[in-house]
Amino acid sequence: MPEGPQIVFLKEQAGIFVDQEVIIAKSDYTEIPIEIISGQPLRNIKSFGKELLLCFPDFTIRVHLMFFGKYAINGSINRQLTLGLTFENGDLNFYACHCIIIQNQLNLVYDWEKDVMQENFNFNQAFTNLRSQPEKLICDALLDQSILAGVGNGIKNEALFQAQIHPENMVGIIPETHLKSLIKACVIISFEYLQWLKEEINPITWRVYRQKVCPRDHLNLRKEKLGKTQRSSYFCEKCQVLYHPDFS
DNA sequence: GGTTATGTTATTTC
DNA sequence: AGAAATAACATAAC
Numbered sequence: 001m002p003e004g005p006q007i008v009f010l011k012e013q014a015g016i017f018v019d020q021e022v023i024i025a026k027s028d029y030t031e032i033p034i035e036i037i038s039g040q041p042l043r044n045i046k047s048f049g050k051e052l053l054l055c056f057p058d059f060t061i062r063v064h065l066m067f068f069g070k071y072a073i074n075g076s077i078n079r080q081l082t083l084g085l086t087f088e089n090g091d092l093n094f095y096a097c098h099c100i101i102i103q104n105q106l107n108l109v110y111d112w113e114k115d116v117m118q119e120n121f122n123f124n125q126a127f128t129n130l131r132s133q134p135e136k137l138i139c140d141a142l143l144d145q146s147i148l149a150g151v152g153n154g155i156k157n158e159a160l161f162q163a164q165i166h167p168e169n170m171v172g173i174i175p176e177t178h179l180k181s182l183i184k185a186c187v188i189i190s191f192e193y194l195q196w197l198k199e200e201i202n203p204i205t206w207r208v209y210r211q212k213v214c215p216r217d218h219l220n221l222r223k224e225k226l227g228k229t230q231r232s233s234y235f236c237e238k239c240q241v242l243y244h245p246d247f248s
Numbered sequence: 249g250g251t252t253a254t255g256t257t258a259t260t261t262c
Numbered sequence: 263a264g265a266a267a268t269a270a271c272a273t274a275a276c
Binding site: 064065069152210231 | 252253254255256257
């Protein structure tokens with residue numbers, strides 16, 4: 001379920017529980033010592049990439065929804081409860097996700113500037129980090145959370161299309177201006193995605209991801225599992241450029 | 249029943 | 263030792 005925008009959306013929705021005390025904490029299968037949570041006041045909720053961070057005075061619970069994770073606010077779903085928090089004004093339930101306790105200060109754990117949806121996202125650092133791995137395929141690099149936290153397979157495909165870059169390009173071969181456009185596209189699309197979620201009128205309309213036809217020239221899109229990550233890439237061979245080495 | 253899917257990490261293998 | 267491949271996990275839809 002999760003790419004960065006959905007986690008930001010979840011953070012905003014769960015904001016109603018900030019400054020509330022956990023009355024009961026429960027879990028079907030404990031990976032964390034839930035007994036330490038009861039009675040604790042939820043001080044803040046943050047997000048980093050695809051991770052949700054529930055901040056308590058002495059520790060933070062990091063929730064990662066992984067592939068199949070779901071959550072419910074003031075409701076429940078019939079599946080394995082990873083973490084259920086009951087507050088005075090409602091409850092927050094996480095299913096089939098990974099939870100861990102972080103004892104360290106978050107600023108020591110996270111480099112916030114890598115998160116494309118963070119207000120202090122560092123564009124230049126992202127560019128430099130990308131360029132530092134010139135051999136990597138761009139379709140893999142975009143999914144690397146240590147380069148661009150929050151970008152998932154959907155945003156990856158949309159950003160590559162928008163920047164007109166073929167997913168199989170090596171990072172090092174992509175012209176600087178185009179690589180910068182690509183990073184910008186990741187940020188813009190992430191916020192568009194968030195806006196879609198907030199408007200909750202229609203489901204997200206992807207332009208190429210999970211689509212059959214290129215919206216620009218109406219040719220059939222190609223769908224292939226590419227790179228080391230072997231994740232589905234949807235792309236238009238005509239619109240998205242595959243650069244070739246220049247031996248001049 | 250098999251495959252696929254918005255993800256990541258641990259383990260095994262070379 | 264270290265990189266690379268593979269397995270693992272949890273769930274629904276087609």
